[in-house]
Amino acid sequence: MKKIIVLLFLFVGILQVSAQKYATKTGSLKFEATVDAVEEIAAENKNTSAILESSTGDIAVLTLMKGFRFKVALMEEHFNENYVESDKFPKATFKGKVEDFDASKLSATAKAFKISGDLTLHGKTQKVTANAKISKSGDKITVTGNFDIKAQDFDIEIPKLVSNKVSNKIKVSFNLLLAKL
Amino acid sequence: MTKTIIKVLVLLLVISLGSYYIYKNILYKDARDINSEKSILTISATDLENEYVLDPAKGDSKYLNKTIEVEGIVSEVTDSSMVIDHKVFCKMNKKAEKTLMNKKINIKGRCIGFDDLFEVVKFDQCSIQQH
Structure with a gap:
């Protein structure tokens, strides 16, 4: 009986060692929906949260829609009110996995990975795959990368009148500097 | 003529x-200048987070995109942000001073919503009112 208890404790100990989280509350998430170079339609959110579980490669990202800042105030207003309806859908989340992730093989030189998972935005969930580069120095893991989404996949309608200004294809890029929790 | x-x-x-x-x-x-706007209310960080945890939708309808003053003890400081009472995350306009750690503070900012991952309410464009 005692042996079992000791074993149990050991097991729990191992689990805790291997469950190592890296996180940030101030990740950067940018998107761009510019058509040609007429007028840049782009915004950045510097308050994006992310947690990476380094033992499994599971990654969760959450960004608050109101936190996206545009250069033009009217664009920000339209983004919030007409496109993503941030009063109704205040956040976007991503839950996924870094494919073939092995934390022990990370180094200061960035390595290419694929991250795939579910992106929830504007009340819709779609599968996305991002090309990412991951590096590690000390207690910090840096995850950068990008992916493309289509506005229509998330029920975001771009009125015909502005379809030559606002692209349906949206380029999203991220830069997450994760610190050991 | x-x-x-x-x-x-x-x-x-x-x-x-x-x-x-x-x-x-x-x-x-x-763009809105939060620093020059009057806050609609002053609330403790703990009370604000409690309201969000109880009913996120109601919290959003009451506080989202509003200019609010939050009070509490500084529990975390990084270059660009502060966390109050482990409950409210504030993205600061100016560089945050490390010496404010564990001090009582009043911060004005814009509420941008509730972060489920860390269970904090997030604010941006924050400025220190008094400490």
């Missing part, structure tokens, strides 16, 4: 001023 000239001049003036107004105040109006 002079009457029509005056009419034309007035019309031109109205058209040019009108388009200037639209350009300046609608197309390229200034």
Whole structure:
């Protein structure tokens, strides 16, 4: 009986060692929906949260829609009110996995990975795959990368009148500097 | 003759001023300046987070995008942000001073929503009111 208890404790100990989280509350998430170079339609959110579980490669990202800042105030207003309806859908989340992730093989030189998972935005969930580069120095893991989404996949309608200004294809890029929790 | 000239001049003036107004105040109006806005209420960080945990939708309808003052003890400081009572995350306009750690503080900012991952309410464009 005692042996079992000791074993149990050991097991729990191992689990805790291997469950190592890296996180940030101030990740950067940018998107761009510019058509040609007429007028840049782009915004950045510097308050994006992310947690990476380094033992499994599971990654969760959450960004608050109101936190996206545009250069033009009217664009920000339209983004919030007409496109993503941030009063109704205040956040976007991503839950996924870094494919073939092995934390022990990370180094200061960035390595290419694929991250795939579910992106929830504007009340819709779609599968996305991002090309990412991951590096590690000390207690910090840096995850950068990008992916493309289509506005229509998330029920975001771009009125015909502005379809030559606002692209349906949206380029999203991220830069997450994760610190050991 | 002079009457029509005056009419034309007035019309031109109205058209040019009108388009200037639209350009300046609608197309390229200034972004909100949270620092100069009056806060709608002052609340403790713990109370605010509690309300969000109990009912996120209600919290959003009451506080989202509003200018609010939060009070509490600073529990975390990084270069660009502070966390109050482990409950409210504030993205600061200016660089945050490390010496404010564990001090009582009042911060004004814009509520941008609730972060489920860390269970914190997030604010941006924050400025320190008093400490």
